[in-house]
Amino acid sequence: MDCRLCEVGCIIEHSPIKDIIKAFKDKPKAKTPDSAAKRAAAFGVSPNRGMLSRTIVEANGPLQLSAMCRHCDKPECLHACITGAISKKADGRVIIDPKRCVACWSCIMACHWGVIERNEGEGVKHSHKCDLCPDRETPACVDICPNSALLYEER
Amino acid sequence: MAYVIIGNSVSAVACIEAVRSRDKKTPITVIGDEPYYAYSRPMIPEYLARIESADRLTYRPKSFYEENGVETILGTRVIEIEPGKKDVVLENKERISYSKLLVSTGAKSFVPPIKGGGVSGVFNYIKWDDVKAIEAYLKENDVRRVVTVGAGLIGLKAAEIFAYMGYDSTVVELADRVLASVLDKAGSEIYREKAHRCGVDVKCGTTVSEILSENGKVSGVILKDGSKIECQMLVIAIGVVPNTVLAVNAKLKVNRGVLVNARMETGLADVYAAGDVCECRNLLTGDTQAMPIWPKAYKEGYIAGIQMSGGKDEFDGIIPMNSIEFCHLPFITAGFTNLKDESGFEIMVKEDRKNDFYKKLILKDGVLVGAILVGDAVNRAGIYTGLVARKANVSGSRKYLLRDDFGFVYLDRKYRDMMFTENPK
Amino acid sequence: MPNKTDYYIPAKFFVERDHDRCIRCQACVRQCPYEATFYDAIDDKITNIHANCVNCKRCEFICPTDCITVIEHRSKFVKNHTWPDDLIENVYEQASFGGIKLTGMGCDKKYPVYFDHILLNASQVTNPSIDPLREPMELRTFIGRKPEKLEFDKHGKLATKTHPQIELATPLMFGAMSLGSISYNAFKTLALAASKLGTASNTGEGGLHADFYPYGKTIIVQCASGRFGVSAEYLNAGAAVEIKVGQGAKPGIGGHLPGEKVDTLISTTRMIPEGTDAISPAPHHDIYSIEDLKQLIDALKEATEFKKPVGVKIAAVHNVAAIASGIVRAGADFVTIDGFRGGTGAAPWQTRNNVGIPIELAIAQVDTRLRDEGIRHLASVIAAGSIRQSSDLMKIIALGADAAYIGTAALMTMGCTLCQTCYTGRCAWGITTQNPYLTKRLNPERCSERLINLVKAWSHEMKEMLGGMGLNSIESLRGNRLHLRGVGLTDTDLDILGILPAGRQ
Numbered sequence A: 001m002d003c004r005l006c007e008v009g010c011i012i013e014h015s016p017i018k019d020i021i022k023a024f025k026d027k028p029k030a031k032t033p034d035s036a037a038k039r040a041a042a043f044g045v046s047p048n049r050g051m052l053s054r055t056i057v058e059a060n061g062p063l064q065l066s067a068m069c070r071h072c073d074k075p076e077c078l079h080a081c082i083t084g085a086i087s088k089k090a091d092g093r094v095i096i097d098p099k100r101c102v103a104c105w106s107c108i109m110a111c112h113w114g115v116i117e118r119n120e121g122e123g124v125k126h127s128h129k130c131d132l133c134p135d136r137e138t139p140a141c142v143d144i145c146p147n148s149a150l151l152y153e154e155r
Numbered sequence B: 001m002a003y004v005i006i007g008n009s010v011s012a013v014a015c016i017e018a019v020r021s022r023d024k025k026t027p028i029t030v031i032g033d034e035p036y037y038a039y040s041r042p043m044i045p046e047y048l049a050r051i052e053s054a055d056r057l058t059y060r061p062k063s064f065y066e067e068n069g070v071e072t073i074l075g076t077r078v079i080e081i082e083p084g085k086k087d088v089v090l091e092n093k094e095r096i097s098y099s100k101l102l103v104s105t106g107a108k109s110f111v112p113p114i115k116g117g118g119v120s121g122v123f124n125y126i127k128w129d130d131v132k133a134i135e136a137y138l139k140e141n142d143v144r145r146v147v148t149v150g151a152g153l154i155g156l157k158a159a160e161i162f163a164y165m166g167y168d169s170t171v172v173e174l175a176d177r178v179l180a181s182v183l184d185k186a187g188s189e190i191y192r193e194k195a196h197r198c199g200v201d202v203k204c205g206t207t208v209s210e211i212l213s214e215n216g217k218v219s220g221v222i223l224k225d226g227s228k229i230e231c232q233m234l235v236i237a238i239g240v241v242p243n244t245v246l247a248v249n250a251k252l253k254v255n256r257g258v259l260v261n262a263r264m265e266t267g268l269a270d271v272y273a274a275g276d277v278c279e280c281r282n283l284l285t286g287d288t289q290a291m292p293i294w295p296k297a298y299k300e301g302y303i304a305g306i307q308m309s310g311g312k313d314e315f316d317g318i319i320p321m322n323s324i325e326f327c328h329l330p331f332i333t334a335g336f337t338n339l340k341d342e343s344g345f346e347i348m349v350k351e352d353r354k355n356d357f358y359k360k361l362i363l364k365d366g367v368l369v370g371a372i373l374v375g376d377a378v379n380r381a382g383i384y385t386g387l388v389a390r391k392a393n394v395s396g397s398r399k400y401l402l403r404d405d406f407g408f409v410y411l412d413r414k415y416r417d418m419m420f421t422e423n424p425k
Numbered sequence C: 001m002p003n004k005t006d007y008y009i010p011a012k013f014f015v016e017r018d019h020d021r022c023i024r025c026q027a028c029v030r031q032c033p034y035e036a037t038f039y040d041a042i043d044d045k046i047t048n049i050h051a052n053c054v055n056c057k058r059c060e061f062i063c064p065t066d067c068i069t070v071i072e073h074r075s076k077f078v079k080n081h082t083w084p085d086d087l088i089e090n091v092y093e094q095a096s097f098g099g100i101k102l103t104g105m106g107c108d109k110k111y112p113v114y115f116d117h118i119l120l121n122a123s124q125v126t127n128p129s130i131d132p133l134r135e136p137m138e139l140r141t142f143i144g145r146k147p148e149k150l151e152f153d154k155h156g157k158l159a160t161k162t163h164p165q166i167e168l169a170t171p172l173m174f175g176a177m178s179l180g181s182i183s184y185n186a187f188k189t190l191a192l193a194a195s196k197l198g199t200a201s202n203t204g205e206g207g208l209h210a211d212f213y214p215y216g217k218t219i220i221v222q223c224a225s226g227r228f229g230v231s232a233e234y235l236n237a238g239a240a241v242e243i244k245v246g247q248g249a250k251p252g253i254g255g256h257l258p259g260e261k262v263d264t265l266i267s268t269t270r271m272i273p274e275g276t277d278a279i280s281p282a283p284h285h286d287i288y289s290i291e292d293l294k295q296l297i298d299a300l301k302e303a304t305e306f307k308k309p310v311g312v313k314i315a316a317v318h319n320v321a322a323i324a325s326g327i328v329r330a331g332a333d334f335v336t337i338d339g340f341r342g343g344t345g346a347a348p349w350q351t352r353n354n355v356g357i358p359i360e361l362a363i364a365q366v367d368t369r370l371r372d373e374g375i376r377h378l379a380s381v382i383a384a385g386s387i388r389q390s391s392d393l394m395k396i397i398a399l400g401a402d403a404a405y406i407g408t409a410a411l412m413t414m415g416c417t418l419c420q421t422c423y424t425g426r427c428a429w430g431i432t433t434q435n436p437y438l439t440k441r442l443n444p445e446r447c448s449e450r451l452i453n454l455v456k457a458w459s460h461e462m463k464e465m466l467g468g469m470g471l472n473s474i475e476s477l478r479g480n481r482l483h484l485r486g487v488g489l490t491d492t493d494l495d496i497l498g499i500l501p502a503g504r505q
Helices: A005-013 A035-043 A076-080 A105-112 A140-144 B012-022 B042-049 B062-067 B128-140 B154-165 B185-197 B245-249 B293-307 B381-389 B395-400 B412-423 C027-032 C059-064 C085-097 C184-197 C209-220 C232-237 C264-270 C290-303 C320-329 C349-354 C359-372 C390-398 C408-411 C443-467 C493-495
Strands: A056-060 A061-068 A085-088 A095-097 A117-121 A124-127 B003-006 B030-031 B070-072 B078-082 B087-090 B096-099 B100-105 B105-108 B122-124 B145-149 B168-173 B200-203 B208-214 B215-225 B228-230 B233-236 B240-242 B271-273 B279-281 B289-292 B320-324 B329-336 B346-352 B357-364 B366-376 C013-017 C037-040 C045-048 C068-072 C118-120 C141-144 C165-168 C173-174 C219-223 C242-243 C308-313 C334-338 C380-383 C405-406 C485-486
Touching: A005 A140, A005 B366, A005 C059, A035 A056, A076 A095, A076 A105, A076 B293, A095 A124, A105 B293, A105 B320, A105 B329, A124 B105, B003 B012, B012 B030, B012 B062, B012 B100, B012 B293, B012 B329, B062 B070, B070 C027, B078 B245, B078 C485, B096 B366, B100 B293, B122 B128, B128 B233, B145 B154, B145 B228, B145 B240, B154 B168, B154 B185, B154 B200, B154 B233, B154 C242, B185 B200, B185 B320, B185 B329, B185 B357, B185 B366, B208 B271, B208 C349, B215 C059, B240 C390, B271 B293, B279 C408, B293 B346, B329 B381, B366 B381, C013 C045, C027 C037, C027 C059, C027 C408, C059 C068, C118 C390, C141 C380, C173 C184, C184 C209, C184 C443, C219 C232, C232 C290, C242 C290, C290 C308, C290 C320, C320 C334, C320 C359, C334 C359, C359 C390, C359 C493, C390 C405, C405 C408, C408 C443
Parallel strands: B003 B030, B003 B100, B030 B070, B100 B271, B122 B233, B145 B168, B145 B233, B168 B200, C173 C405, C219 C242, C242 C308, C308 C334, C334 C380, C380 C405
Antiparallel strands: A056 A061, A085 A095, A117 A124, B078 B087, B087 B096, B105 B240, B208 B215, B215 B228, B279 B289, B320 B329, B329 B366, B346 B357, B357 B366, C013 C068, C037 C045, C118 C485, C141 C165
């Protein structure tokens, strides 16, 4: 329903101290727009203090959708990755290792759901997507959604 | 029982991963003519420029082969396949038996004969060893200018890197524009301009007709129009062709590349082919053609591996697609992007040249058939790739296609439901 | 530019924000439909136009850091008991606009709430209490005409022909709220919950949307003065038919659905043009006497092949007892009495706050009158009008009702905070609006669960209270005034209610 709390939940979960206030503490404004600022400009929403959530909320009037990685059985991104930075773990999660990513953006080209984004900022340049919250039983976005719009199921 | 793979790049790795998902026991032997574990060829320019280390070029490290029980014979060529005996013969005359064989010998540089050739200082730009040779030559010789032949995906990158490294850099292209195989006129113009700003001298509509040398080393080139450029190194980056000599000799069906069916079978019992060496179906045109792109190599290798280990999987084909950055400006293309004649197609363009933004969508009969996305237009590019690959009819979403926030909420319900409620592929 | 008017009305509410805790996620900005919340990109701050805030509390609800507190605005007129702030503002506004001031929900003025002056009994020593966890408690209620006496044949089987009934698992139903005054999702919540609970919901004046016909067995269909959506299929789709003559929130006038809330969905269901105000006429223009009413009742019974109870809903007004008597004699199988505190989607403010009588007094009088005339068994009596808790329900049943409708309480399970701006069609909870951006917020699966929880909780409480009284069936409480005592009431009140004062044996 366009509340975008899924983005907030995702950011909290992926912040160093998983506390909502500290995660969003005033960040110094970057000299050039970083990925979060650019996404905010394109979608007309909050830049979330420069943090890029791993889910993308689309909105077209009353139609909204929170899109994140489907952790496909046959991941297009993994097929396209030229450095082997993307792998499928035993529990099924498809993970990007930012240390191995060379920012060629082939995964962005390949993902039919468009749920991989460039994460570019000060000293940061790699691909970025949902990692299914490895430290949680249910992903943060599913837990925080007030309207049961996100379902977490085995398929 | 043994799986043997000729070639040690993308398809080989995918084949190993596929086989090992079904069969953990049967030995796998990989024979690669390069002395390296699988690495990323697209990264060799960054290696040359010392932007990335050797470790960062790794596609799969040594541990991958060890953990998957794969015997590697590296730095050795296979000189013959003997399907009768089900053997492959190495250049040291050693024979390896196979029960299932994958031919994934990849592609090799296309080097036309040029008058004055055969001298030192002329290099290919495909393999790691090519740039290592370049590195050595640069160290030993006083090179001031490098001329690169070919301003395609490989050539333009090579020229950019030489400029980055501080050399005078010229690139010579036969077509009337750079990146002519993947971009349209406007896209090419953006990158010609960028290349120029990055210190590359771009010469289109011409080619090298003669190589000049002194003391057996390159000293310059003469172009088609007769003009002369002094240079101390020449890099040939015109293109690649499938490396089919083994396949041809083994009497496999070969066109430009090896021909296989949807199950990657070559027609010869227990012999499969995958990757740059073979052809596949272009989903857009229906034609069978060589398609030397990374995802195709991986998918084919994987399907070959599934088939080889007794499973069932098929490859329907793929659309052309590319993702690369030149002079810090990324672009992604999918589908038809360099149409000679755009009549009959519906073209949509959104651009902001000042901010290096260019987005072009090509439709036919309401179906998206091509996308050129430059700069920030690469955001969520894969959505367009998916629409092209799935031949989705987007006529109802025309006025939304160019939006910066384009997404599934602007597409019809059927597509959205299919993508989000059905099982992922 | 700031708007300069001829008058000054201080904002009613103030949106207090702890800026240290605010993370600028802007969820509150997007969730506020009243244009009271904005994001200032230049200063990176959330700002408010306090005058537009209606205290719906949606922003407080959605804020992930709980940094918002909506409070009453500190600026008030000089304290004046005769001229409270809202009366001052009303004069200013009417001077400017010359129109009728609208409002939503039920009367909020300080009239006595008789429920809060009535106490229930409990058993001690004599007539011991019953433990509801050990003994069965019967809450089942049947709405419809009951026979005068029961006769059995020689095999012990019932010989008396009975009239059609609705069976309710508990004496609590969901009040008439039309699709139009509330959203599709809200209507669906009521239909789903009623179906799962084995009770009933009510279509209100807005007709029955095709999607809800499958729930018809637990829906009472209303035939109101505008006859919106009334057709033969409609009448037969429901469990019973209720002729709506009046409504507690606005006795004497018809329903009012502002044009802003009439979109394609509503237009199709009600069979009226989009964007037009749907104003039901005050009377049914074919009912000008009690005989006319009887004719309509008979016609509806015929149209539904005598298979469904047909009843009449009236507002609780001064001579409600006499009217109810007439209605029962006209053949109604049930009479719904809607007290003056009942809610509405839109009503004139003056009417809502000043017209009608309390349901407690109305039910007591209707029940007494019907019993005195020996016709109490001919129709069930249903009460409505701010039944707020299970004890209210117990009390109204003891005063004579067979069952009660809840409206406001049902909406509250969907998030309603009683901000009283339903008529604007901008309900931030997606309840009383047709705006799809807003109605999306109401998830029928989640909300029907909540509504079911509420009814189950009240039913359980009722069982406890019944057991406490030594009763094991709600039937034993029905009209049983001796189980009630009044506190702080005048003799007249007690007389009208028909109950003894507390302390009197």
